[in-house]
Each structure stands twice: as C-alpha cells, then as structure tokens.
Amino acid sequence: MKPTFHGLHEVAIFYEAQAQYGNVAYDGTKSQIPSWLREGTAQIVALLGTNDLITPGGAYSNLNADGRTVGPKPEGLCEKDLQDYEGLDKHWSSDCTFSQNFYAAELLVAMHGGFDALYNFDILYGKNEDWVADFKKAFGISREEFYKEWYSYLGIPQTQWPTIRAPKPAEHY
Numbered sequence: 001m002k003p004t005f006h007g008l009h010e011v012a013i014f015y016e017a018q019a020q021y022g023n024v025a026y027d028g029t030k031s032q033i034p035s036w037l038r039e040g041t042a043q044i045v046a047l048l049g050t051n052d053l054i055t056p057g058g059a060y061s062n063l064n065a066d067g068r069t070v071g072p073k074p075e076g077l078c079e080k081d082l083q084d085y086e087g088l089d090k091h092w093s094s095d096c097t098f099s100q101n102f103y104a105a106e107l108l109v110a111m112h113g114g115f116d117a118l119y120n121f122d123i124l125y126g127k128n129e130d131w132v133a134d135f136k137k138a139f140g141i142s143r144e145e146f147y148k149e150w151y152s153y154l155g156i157p158q159t160q161w162p163t164i165r166a167p168k169p170a171e172h173y
Helices: 005-021 035-054 060-064 095-111 114-125 131-139 143-153
Strands: none
Touching (some): 095 114
C-alpha cells in the first residue's frame, strides 16, 4: 500500500501528542497547544514522512505542490486568523484556514530555530500551562512578534493587520 499524506497526518497527530506528553504523567486531561500550531506541526510531519516514503531525498515542497496535501499558501487573511485558533477550535472552515496552519508552522521552523524548536515547544508546554512563555522560549520570538511576521509574510499592508488580542489561556480536553 502506498503511503498517503492523509494516513501519515493521523500518525503525525499521535507524534505531536507523544512529544508533548512523553515524559509527563497523564492525569486525565491534556492542555491543547494552539490548534494552528498543533495542526501545522502534524502537516509538516505528514509531508516529511510521505515524501521520504514516496520520493526519498526529494523536497517535500514538491509533494505539497501537487495540490493533494496542504494546499497553496494563503494570499491574504483567511476568514479566521491564527489568533482564532489558539484554543481548542479545530474547525478549518476553508482551505485557507487549513493551509495557514502549515505555512505558519513552516515559517516558524524556517526562521526561528528549525525542527528542534518545534519539538522543544511541545516538550516545554507539556510541563506547564503557559504556552505563551514556552512559545517565546522555544522559538526566540514572542507570540505577538510572530503574528506580525506572519502578516508581513502574507504580504498584508501593516494598516490592515488584525489587532493583536490577548492570548487564549490553556484549554483542556
């Protein structure tokens, strides 16, 4: 059976949970990292895994470009912004909101510490309830500064950037 992005995406979600809770005693609840970052991480891991199994040594961006995985980079703001996905909400209301997760996580990896930082964020946040402090510690950039970087990356004029709201506190599921 040929591996698919969707199959490996499900495996990547378990990887994400394991990274966050691998060394922490489970007490019946889990703190949800921002859903955009959780989903974006799962998408990156799924693309990397699928690519390695189908085209070893190839670039996963070529696999992503085929349109059957994450989808194109948003060309502006989606109807829901990354800030709207800081909690438990996982209803990706469009292809735009689904794909922004991947491109935001990819931007973090590319500009702020690589895959080690992504993994370290999971480890740090698995041990406490302060995702905002752990985000800054892992990536070396504040949540607010990253959102500004994200809006700039999308090519949105600064006068049209959404207001940076207070972060959502940890939510449990």
